[in-house]
Amino acid sequence: xxxxxxxxxxxxxxxxxxxxxxxxxxxxxxxxxxxxxxxxxxxxxxxxxxxxxxxxxxxxxxxxxxxxxxxxxxxxxxxxxxxxxxxxxxxxxxxxxxxxxxxxxxxxxxxxxxxxxxxxxxxxxxxxxxxxxxxxxxxxxxxxxxxxxxxxxxxxxxxxxxxxxxxxxxxxxxxxxxxxxxxxxxxxxxxxxxxxxxxxxxxxxxxxxxxxxxxxxxxxxxxxxxxxxxxxxxxxxxxxxxxxxxxxxxxxxxxxxxxxxxxxxxxxxxxxxxxxxxxxxxxxxxxxxxxxxxxxxxxxxxxxxxxxxxxxxxxxxxxxxxxxxxxxxxxxxxxxxxxxxxxxxxxxxxxxxxxxxxxxxxxxxxxxxxxxxxxxxxxxxxxxxxxxxxxxxxxxxxxxxxxxxxxxxxxxxxxxxxxxxxxxxxxxxxxxxxxxxxxxxxxxxxxxxxxxxxxxxxxxxxxxxxxxxxxxxxxxxxxxxxxxxxxxxxxxxxx
Numbered sequence: 446x447x448x449x450x451x452x453x454x455x456x457x458x459x460x461x462x463x464x465x466x467x468x469x470x471x472x473x474x475x476x477x478x479x480x481x482x483x484x485x486x487x488x489x490x491x492x493x494x495x496x497x498x499x500x501x502x503x504x505x506x507x508x509x510x511x512x513x514x515x516x517x518x519x520x521x522x523x524x525x526x527x528x529x530x531x532x533x534x535x536x537x538x539x540x541x542x543x544x545x546x547x548x549x550x551x552x553x554x555x556x557x558x559x560x561x562x563x564x565x566x567x568x569x570x571x572x573x574x575x576x577x578x579x580x581x582x583x584x585x586x587x588x589x590x591x592x593x594x595x596x597x598x599x600x601x602x603x604x605x606x607x608x609x610x611x612x613x614x615x616x617x618x619x620x621x622x623x624x625x626x627x628x629x630x631x632x633x634x635x636x637x638x639x640x641x642x643x644x645x646x647x648x649x650x651x652x653x654x655x656x657x658x659x660x661x662x663x664x665x666x667x668x669x670x671x672x673x674x675x676x677x678x679x680x681x682x683x684x685x686x687x688x689x690x691x692x693x694x695x696x697x698x699x700x701x702x703x704x705x706x707x708x709x710x711x712x713x714x715x716x717x718x719x720x721x722x723x724x725x726x727x728x729x730x731x732x733x734x735x736x737x738x739x740x741x742x743x744x745x746x747x748x749x750x751x752x753x754x755x756x757x758x759x760x761x762x763x764x765x766x767x768x769x770x771x772x773x774x775x776x777x778x779x780x781x782x783x784x785x786x787x788x789x790x791x792x793x794x795x796x797x798x799x800x801x802x803x804x805x806x807x808x809x810x811x812x813x814x815x816x817x818x819x820x821x822x823x824x825x826x827x828x829x830x831x832x833x834x835x836x837x838x839x840x841x842x843x844x845x846x847x848x849x850x851x852x853x854x855x856x857x858x859x860x861x862x863x864x865x866x867x868x869x870x871x872x873x874x875x876x877x878x879x880x881x882x883x884x885x886x887x888x889x890x891x892x893x894x895x896x897x898x899x900x901x902x903x904x905x906x907x908x909x910x911x912x913x914x915x916x917x918x919x920x921x922x923x924x925x926x927x928x929x930x931x932x933x934x935x936x937x938x939x940x
Contacts, residue, residue: 482901483582483659483894487594489708497706497724500597503570503579506652507645514646514680519549519736526741526772528791535809536794538769543794547748547767550734554684560760562729564705567596568642568686579648581641582655583894586901589910593708595724598638598688600709600913627695632918633717637815638707638727641685641890646737650674650681654891661895663833663883669871670833672895675886676744676870681737687815688727698801701754702728703761710913717918720910731813732765735826735887741772743867745887747822749813751801769795771811774824774865779808781865783857793821807854807865819854824865830874830882831895835902838895844882845874847889
């Protein structure tokens with residue numbers, strides 16, 4: 446796709462005719478500098494008279510943080526990140542402290558939060574009378590997938606029933622519940638909208654990378670260009686809350702899940718998802734966590750929980766069941782190596798007692814309920830790179846294809862070998878295909894921020910939404926859009 450540079454008169458005209466979602470007034474178009482677009486709360490303002498919560502970007506990033514995180518109990522739990530190739534099996538969830546590790550992270554992210562994570566309260570940024578949680582700027586630039594005004598969520602991957610209930614070759618534990626009626630009623634799949642938060646250690650890094658000017662800033666680390674403030678310090682915690690518009694009758698495990706109002710795309714049976722937005726109900730389906738732990742070979746540990754309404758407990762947090770943890774991409778396992786040379790998965794540990802349907806990720810690596818089953822948490826995030834100096838990033842062109850490529854997880858290839866490698870900042874992406882891309886230290890949101898600024902710097906105004914559909918109708922869904930928040934070019938017809 447080619448993009449034309451817009452001159453001031455054209456920009457003014459476009460901004461004057463932009464159609465706001467939900468019939469509400471668009472945010473004021475002045476000033477139109479980088480700071481305005483970087484730090485605005487949402488793509489569109491809420492209506493003057495509203496009946497929903499209103500999201501406010503948490504952007505007062507800390508100037509300093511303590512050297513050690515005294516509240517990070519998981520850093521003191523004895524776990525073994527070293528692979529055991531003499532054992533034919535993967536790590537065990539119980540008996541090796543991985544269950545305790547993940548519970549310690551959960552206790553931290555739920556501290557000070559509403560027991561039911563209700564729509565009216567949402568996720569609190571203030572904990573113990575101080576700001577603990579911060580948001581990444583530049584997520585409200587793209588009119589197609591950018592932040593909405595109720596809870597600050599952005600549009601992510603569209604899931605199908607095969608991702609959420611029993612109908613997937615990647616299934617580990619099957620959950621019966623899919624109906625033909627659901628397939629017919631939702632041919633364009635279920636939209637996922639999510640919102641992420643970084644704690645003060647992460648906020649410190651984000652604030653240095655995206656200063657108050659809104660212009661991303663770089664520095665050097667080990668002689669290599671990286672975003673200012675990176676790498677993330679040990680003690681960094683990220684939490685992401687994911688919602689789906691899948692109804693309970695299609696995914697029974699969602700019964701009792703918090704129902705959040707989300708200003709998301711309208712949907713019809715014949716046209717699928719449309720650019721116009723309106724406030725609708727979505728349900729929380731998944732919670733992801735990530736922590737910096739220098740004992741990990743990648744310095745990161747990723748975890749994911751699914752909501753299970755049938756699990757015992759009285760609060761939302763009680764109904765979160767762990768899927769597993771991951772701290773590397775298993776570069777010695779298929780498809781990073783041929784099947785004949787593949788070793789057992791050593792850098793993912795799965796809770797096999799999880800009662801939910803689990804499609805998992807590529808070859809048994811970790812992935813969440815609405816994540817891509819051909820990828821994995823760590824391999825996707827390890828591909829977080831961006832082009833510096835105000836240039837746009839195009840996935841597969843000048844930065845790695847985080848959200849997929851032809852043949853992902855299907856066969857051994859150089860692309861798969863690169864995608865399922867382990868690397869740490871400031872290493873270049875393996876394979877040498879993207880020499881100008883700089884590491885975002887696994888932060889896809891920071892990669893989005895650099896990319897959105899690149900579009901602003903070259904196009905000078907957001908591109909209007911044209912079609913938010915990501916897949917064609919079932920029974921043979923085809924990927925139509927992989928550019929969540931315009932992080933890649935549009936790939937129509939790609940499998």
